[in-house]
Amino acid sequence: MTTCDFLKLARGAALGIAASLFIVVSAQAQNDPLPSWNDTAPKTAIVSFVEKVTKENSPDFVPEPERIAVFDNDGTLWVEHPMYTQLAFALDRVKAEAPSHPEWKDTQPFKAVLEGDMKTLAASGEKGLMEIMMAAHAGMTSDEFQKIVSDWLATARDPKFKKPYTELVYQPMLELLDYLRANGFKTFIVSGGGIEFMRPWTEQVYGVPPEQVVGSSIKTQFEMRDGTPSLFRLPQINFIDDKAGKPVGINEHIGRRPIAAFGNSDGDLEMLQWTTMTGGSVRFGMLIHHTDAEREYAYDRDTEFGRLDKALDAAALNQWTVVDMKADWKQVFPEK
Structure with missing residues (x-):
């Protein structure tokens, strides 16, 4: 065999090995449910x-009907800083409705919203935020509210990333939702956010249909309006789906x-306890x-939105898995 023939043979063998490795790596990438x-x-x-x-016939096997997985939304499936998305929506709604409410110019917390005084708004606490939510979310039918939410999400942009909020969902969590469903799980959103704020878009964004969304709600009442049955949204709290x-x-x-x-966050502490501390x-x-x-x-222990303090301590005691976003995720948002 000449030197030239040997080199050709060696080059061919090397290319063959490289091609085989490429096929193996590509197959592994395709088989990875959480890339x-x-x-x-x-x-x-x-x-x-x-x-x-x-795994059937194992002591840990769980039948499909019992494979229930619950997910918080804000900070778990999409961004929650610099404020909860629904709060950003509510602030925009207050500004849009302000001409019909001249009294808001001198009434807190609406005065703070109109003046952009976030410090005073934050100081108003949960009571102030709930007043804003009631003003922004009540006084219309459920269908009207759904359209308002959908229109807002189509045009609103996150102040930092300059993208629609529905694009600021976490790619690793989208993969996790798909992976669980592919293995017979039924996935639910259980959020402190408004149930009717989330339902118009969760199926398109997360693959979670409206009937699998659990959230906070205001009271509604049935009314006949011009011969048409409607559900009218009232400025009264019905249920707060947070913490306990x-x-x-x-x-x-x-x-x-x-x-x-x-x-x-700490708002999810009781949900994790209820799920895991049951034997x-x-x-x-x-x-x-x-x-x-x-x-x-x-952020974690020192923040107004998504504080992770008590739950972080409880994670070590209860052997919950803690994801370090920087270390454990290859990418954060979907690539468009």
Whole structure:
């Protein structure tokens, strides 16, 4: 064999090995249900849990009807800083309705909204925020409110990323939702946000239909208007689906105790406790820890929105998985 022949043979062998490796790597990438997750402990924990509960004839097997997974929304599935998206919506609604309410110019917390005084608005606390929500969300039918929400989401832009809010969902969590559903799970959103604020868009964005959304609500009443049946939204609180309210909402809307729960803040503490601290079958709890100031935000114990303090301490005691967004996610948002 000449030197030239040897070199040709060696080159051919090298190309063949490279092609084989490319095929193997490509196949692995295609088979990876969570490609936006780094190969760190949280991804391993997710896959291990799913494999345990879906393997028939194993002691940890869970029948499909009982495979219920619940997800918080704000800060778990999409951004919640610099403020909750629904609050941004409510502030815009107050500004739009202000000409019909001249008294708001001298009445807090509306005065703070109209003047852009976020410090005073924050100081008004939960009571002030609820007053704003009532003013922005009541006094119309459910159908009218749904259209207003859809129109706002189509035009509103996040102040930092300059994108629609529905594009600022977390790609790793979209993959997780798909992965669970592909393995026989039914996925629910259980959020402190308004149930009728979320229902118009969750199916398109998350693949979660309206009937699988649990959230806070205001009271509605049935009315006949010009011969047409309508549900009219009243300026009264019906249910707050946050903190201890989340297990109540799960019980009332879903009727089954979840086997997996995903959150990011102290508002999700009781939901994770309700899901995981029950004995019986294998249970899974996960918290998203916002640690990536460059790609998103970094916050936990000292923030007005999405405080992660008590729940972070509880995670260590209860062996919940904590996702370090900076270390565990290859990408944060979907690529458009």
